[in-house]
Amino acid sequence: MAKWTTCRMIRRCREHCSRLVVLSAVIAGICLTELDVAASPQLLGSHYRADVPYPQFARFWSDNCLLGEDWAESIGRTIPRATTLGGSAHLFIRNDDPQPLTITDVTLQGISLREAIAFSDQRRLRKPASIFFSSLSETERQTLMDAGEPIWWRVDPPTVAPGSVGEVSIRLRHAPKIAELRVECHAANERVPTPVAIQEKLPRIEGVSLDESLARVFVYLKDPQTPGSKPERVFLDGRDVTSRCRMVADPDTELTPVILDLPTPLKRGSLHGLQALYADGRGAWAGVRAFADPFVYGVWGGPGGQEDDLALAQAHIRLLHDLSVNTQMPQVGSAALAAFYKTTAGQQLCRDTGLDFVLSDPGKWGIQNAYAYFIHDEPDAGDAKITGLPPGHEVGSLAQWAISKSNEWRSTAPAAPHLLNIDLTYKPQNYYVYGQLPDVLLADPYYDPRLRTAYWNHPYQLPLYARSTFVYAISSVVRSAAAPKPSHIILYANAYVDEKNNREFRYPTPAGKRIEVYYALAAGAKGISYWWWSPGKPAHGLGGKRPDAAKLRREVGLIGAEIGTAAPLLRCACPSSIPVEPPAALWTRCLLVGQDTLLLVAVNEQYANDREGTVITPLEKVQVRVSLPAWLAARDAFEIHNRGVEPLPITCDGHQATLDLGTVELPRLVVVTADPALREQLDSRYRTLFAARVAGLLSVNPEPTE
CATH class of the missing domain: 3.20.20.80 (Glycosidases)
Structure with a gap:
């Protein structure tokens, strides 16, 4: 029988963290540890992932949202839909046993989720499941409601191969009313308790991408408590890979890009547990599958x-x-x-x-x-x-x-x-x-x-x-x-x-x-x-x-x-809040691409759609000022459009870059980069793959002919 062991910190955490090390499983956000010795299946850590609300879009959540005189009242009714959200609990397990590991059930607050989230027979094939279809007592159901109301649970993959990592996820409809979830994973005759702390303002892994080799990982971290901060250590599948990471940070840039170069490529489709641990003991977790497909x-x-x-x-x-x-x-x-x-x-x-x-x-x-x-x-x-x-x-x-x-x-x-x-x-x-x-x-x-x-x-x-x-x-x-x-x-x-x-x-x-x-x-x-x-x-x-x-x-x-x-x-890009000063009516957003490139999307919002078509008023003599991240020393700027790659005037004063966009009618995709070879690479890509297609499209007149 496979025997579970606990993990132990090899570096001292903060005082509030150290009291938790005695637990059989490390707790959300404080967690990742390494093992004294290789043993049987290891519970690497756990994490509570709270939903991020977008109240600024509340006007779109109700199909009957009113404008004009009733605007404030209508938005007031839809704000709760934008902010009354839940989250999910995630556990990461590494199977160090020579035999495959199958987790047969997961319990929440001592209640089996296999039994609690019961299927209804009201449909023959696509069967619904809910805690309201189960035979739970009212006390048990209320216990689960207080824990956030589990909607679904998953072990991915269902059977974890030797040496591999699995992720256990529990989706909760609303934020738990309790400070800590009690989760147990059941494998054969073993039961392993896993406390999951419900914490706010934990760091998050906002984006993960792999290059085509599956050996380079682009990670984008966000710490709402200390924007632009670096993690102290990075782990993959419970193993410290900090020495293989390149990290850059800027307090004026909300994301911290990390590039992880692995000695060997990951296997396509394999699941991995990624964690970034900060100096104060907080951490960010994510399950990552190794895919590197084209856009x-x-x-x-x-x-x-x-x-x-x-x-x-x-x-x-x-x-x-x-x-x-x-x-x-x-x-x-x-x-x-x-x-x-x-x-x-x-x-x-x-x-x-x-x-x-x-x-x-x-x-x-x-x-x-x-x-x-x-x-x-x-x-x-x-x-x-x-x-x-x-x-x-x-x-x-x-x-x-x-x-x-x-x-x-x-x-x-x-x-x-x-x-x-x-x-x-x-x-x-x-x-x-x-x-x-x-x-x-x-x-x-x-x-x-x-x-x-x-x-x-x-x-x-x-x-x-x-x-x-x-x-x-x-x-x-x-x-x-x-x-x-x-x-x-x-x-x-x-x-x-x-x-x-x-x-x-x-x-x-x-x-x-x-x-x-x-x-x-x-x-x-x-x-x-x-x-x-x-x-x-x-x-x-x-x-x-x-x-x-x-x-x-x-x-x-x-x-x-x-x-x-x-x-x-x-x-490989990830949206990031970066200071931009556009003229009125020019809508802009930025995305980071690794540590050397920034994308700027610019949309002229002097437009309107109606039953007849689209009306646009061009913007003239447009200049945009961008506060580049401290680590990005711009050496080139260009835009990508259907005619190819075109250089763009840019002037830099320290990390303040001014882009001259000229006349803006339709959306523009601008690239600012420290890589002097990038423009030529993308131009070659365009000429090789797309130039002939564009020429063919532009040679055909879709208008009716006499």
Whole structure:
């Protein structure tokens, strides 16, 4: 029988920390330790991760939010939805035993979560689970409510291989009313108590990215108590890797970038426990899966057609290549495309054109080694249909079922990430409840339907949706809920045909959709896709034959070339609050890329969307002043657009950089870097991969001809 041992600090912590070392498991945020000797499975540490509220976006959380005279009252009603949040408890275990480790149950406050979060039989397949479906006594249920109301629990992976690390997660609907959670992990006949302290203002790991070698790890730390502070030590899987880290910090920059260079690459898909320990004993934890996939730029749906329409399928795949689309998302909706994807020739054409897949099942169409697998679409919308739950306790009822599905796939396809898409139901709690469940969290903040509904049903909301800030709001919350895991944003790309009422709402404009994309990128999205291609009804997709569909399609391709050029930066970037002085009406956000590069996203907010289109007033003679982090000595500035990489005038006075943007109409992506070779590298990437595609797109006039 595997025997659990406790961990012991090898360096002295602060006085308030030292009293906790005697516990059999180290406590959240104070935790990581090393072992005197290698032994059997080790409980490395635990951590409580509180949700981060975004009250500034409260106006978007209620679909009936009023403006004008009722603004204050309406916002007052939605603020609780933005701030009444929960969190999650995380435990990290290393299996030092020569035998696989299987954790069969986890208890919270002495109550089995396997029994407490019980499945209901009201559905045949996608079964909901909740503590309200269990046979708990009222006393037991109240005990769990006081502990935060567990919604789902997970052991990832379900069986931890010898020498590997597993993560135990417990999602809580609201903040616990008690100061400490009592968690026990059950493995065989062993029970190991694990106190998890509920602490505020703990450091957080906001972002983790790996380079293509899987040997370099980019880590972005945030300490709300002491912004810009460095950790004293860094651990990976319980082993001190501080000597392999490069750290920089600036008190005026909220993030601390850490670069960890490993002696050997991590195994793709493997799970690792990462911790940063600060001098005062506080610490930040994160479970990290080793993925280094390209920035996803995808489409949902397909062109229709019959199974035997080989030419249609081939032409569609080549068109996706011309649009710089690199991923076929699920819900293909095309018999021609599905049939071709099953063939050897079809799969070879996809490889030749760089098209990868997100599949709804491992092995679908006979495709091996797909980029990712899609657990489910919009479980939060499904939560709203579950019966037998008290009001306010619905969202998350399908989470335990989604975990079961993901666990099954993990055993058959361990090297691919799992994706889950969240709708707008129960926002913003839905994003937090599901955020830590998948490897990549998707969300679909469809802006154009909000604008359409404002015109058709709620004209009092027209000022709220005149601009697409809604996309930035959702993208920001989604990134935070998933962090440090990546997020992916799905954007709407359809005209809406309402045959019943004999009316139609236009396609998104090219400029309007471009603004949405850059809002999502500024929020830290690591993937963008469009719903959908299919020319159906009522949503008439991106593949439509009308001129306005062709215009939007071309813009999708031009944006794809820009994103593809910037992808090496975007996939390793993390949003950071950095002092910027833009002119009025220029919206700016910054992202850090490692320790030598900063991205500036600039959006001219002198624009408005209406039922006719998008109106933009350009900004003239624009200069932006940026307070660069102390560690970043700028040697070059340039912008990335669909025509390539273009140098940008920059003047520096110490760490104050002034960028001359000239006339700004559409969003701009600016790079400020200390790397003198970066511009040439990205320019070469553009010329090699995207220049010909852009030339082809610009040579075709989507306007109707006489």
